[in-house]
Amino acid sequence: MKTLIIERVRTVAPKIKRFDLKADDNGPLIQFAAGAHIAVQLKDGSSRQYSLIDLGENLPYENQRYTLAILWEEDGSGGSAYMHSLQVGDAVQVDTPKNDFPLIEDDRPVVLIAGGIGVTPIISMAAALKRADKSYALHYSGRTLDGMAFRDELAQLCGDALSIHSDDDPEHRLDLGVLIPTLDKTSHIYVCGPKGMIEAVREQALSAGFGKEQIHFELFASPTPSGDDAGEGFEVEVKSSGEVFWVPQDKSIVDVLEDGGVDLVYDCQRGDCGICQVDVLEGEPDHRDVVLSDDEKAAGDVMHICVSRAKSKRLVLDL
Incomplete structure (x- = not known):
């Protein structure tokens, strides 16, 4: 963990604050690439991940500050309330930048699609593409x-590459069903925003002939449900050992199995990286990820255990 100091705080939109952070010794910070994030430690010892923003304001080698929004x-879950309580001069503990997005x-065209606060990693991508003199389009x-x-x-960074869409302006509302079919089918598509937007972009792009490897995405918030949305608890059987675990409403399958000593491979815990995918041998999963297509979810033979749950009373997993 590294100690950073809040250097500046600005309100950049209703309910959105920009934070500029510097090292406590005023030294250089670790460089990061577009799409990277840092984890900020909260008072209770837990952490929240926030995308690092590169607005093109500094040269690449001048890593004197990190910017978050x-x-x-x-x-x-408390992370945003904690961050919004911070003032200039306050110290926070952060992890080394990590990039899952x-x-x-390569030489393929690039299309960037951002929804709401999901614009934060997309900004850095636009800055990196401009710096590399590479053509792109950004739909925000x-x-x-x-x-x-x-x-x-x-607008200053992107110029004509930027298209602004808002739901309160019917003439300029984002219509993915119109946009996606017009895109160059060789393009990489990068999307960050609400789960519904990501799923819509994926389905539209796949239907339009894009390959899965061309569609890149990141959720800006965890889709892990709580309360009534979490559904009832259920049992998970680990096929290799025969052990059966109870998964309550307030815990994920990953949480329960790891607490029970099962060796797992996972990363994002948001349902957007796909690393925790396992085969389902029995039972009906309740899919809550943004990785699987509609057809894959309907098949029900794989699931992502960091966020998905069960519609049946028991799942038997190939672990």
């Missing part, structure tokens, strides 16, 4: 025009 969520370095959508952060900065 955080939406205050009234019904969130990198730009692919929000519920209201006033609620969309960094519009002016993106």
